[in-house]
Amino acid sequence: MTQRRSYAFGTGLFIVLGFAALAYLATQTTSVANASQGSSYTVETHFANIGQLKNRAPVKIAGVRVGSVQAIDLVPGKEEAKVTLSIDDRHKDIPEDSVATIFTSGLLGDQYVGIQFGQSKTPVKEGGEIGLTRPAQQLEEMIGKFFGGGSAPDRLGGTFHVTGSFTNVGALQPGAAVKMAGVPIGSVDSVTIKSGSSEATVTLAIDKRYSQIPDDSAGAVFTSGLIGSQYVAIQPGGSPTFLAEGDQLILTQSALQLEDLIGKFLVNGSPSDNKSGGAQGGTQPDNSGKK
Template identity: 40%
Template sequence: MTTRKTEILVGIFVLLTIAATLLLGLKVANQGMQANGDTYTLKAKFDNIGGLKERSAVKVGGVTVGRVESIELDSDDFTPVVVLSISTQYSTFPETTSVAILTSGLLGEQYVGLQPGFSFGDIENLKDGDFIEDTKSALVLEDLIGQFLFSRDSD
């Protein structure tokens, strides 16, 4: 009889662990949302990526549509190339789309903001592996201050 009780208690222990794992997986790490993950990649060259990191969010109008997959330095012209992996659910960005590195809040993380361009006539959609031409770099505080001081001096 004691073994039966032991087995039941160990069973409860295992169930508790499963519940904890589910909580951590679904509620904390949000694994459920990432599971439906068919993605395609877009690339963009920036002059300066600021504090952008791998796995930073890619957002359109505040909605997360993908993640930064990798950041490399182009060996020819020494500019950073950011590879974005975007859910295939959002696969119809026109070629005129622009991309910028933005900051969420004053102290927040940096993310990539996509600004879809107009699509008319013979403008094609961006395909897997395409470069986005129109990019705006991250704001670097020191540069801003420098520009501000410079423009005050010239007044």
């Protein structure tokens, strides 16, 4: 009988030990925050670029996980990604004008969707949409920004298009930044040569938030730094009327070629000789008055 009792005691001890170990694993090595907490509601967002965002990626508010990415689809016929977020029911009070942004945790970390609250008193509803989004930051764009180049066009307001003719655009590429007072306000949409013309036609996509640009403003192709990328700078004029969709910039200034500058420097000896030298007006508006 004592033999049997020792079996029972040992077995009981073993089972208790097993459950203690299970409790240890479940509580000490996992986070309760990771477990899905009951019901959730879905919200739709649209991004110009989702980068490496994956299904089940976290959705965070102020860095706290509130849900996960449920589905990622391409909007049919558009270069735009539809991301469905599944957000925990406890977080019902997200303003409908919040901004959804794709962030990267750390340099090599996974990407997640961060929601920054707006001002609206109305919360976003089940099946609703967070309309304001910022796309994933691509490393190439960040490097581009570092050299003063283009930033990713965001969807915060939409864009309008204006064109300008340049005799020389240098190394200006579609996607390069359009800046006013050094602030990026849009990007270069296309660089083409129209048939029957010897000038480059540059189409600029400018954010609608910056719609109050005088229509006699000048566009210039500048280079940021010595090895930086080229961008289009808008130098505001004084006209009371503003640029609108489809307008043309009247005054343009072409890119400075480094070779030209060096050539001028060698030929003219010193900048003070400029007036007598054969310097062509590289820094003068090329198309003044031409409409």
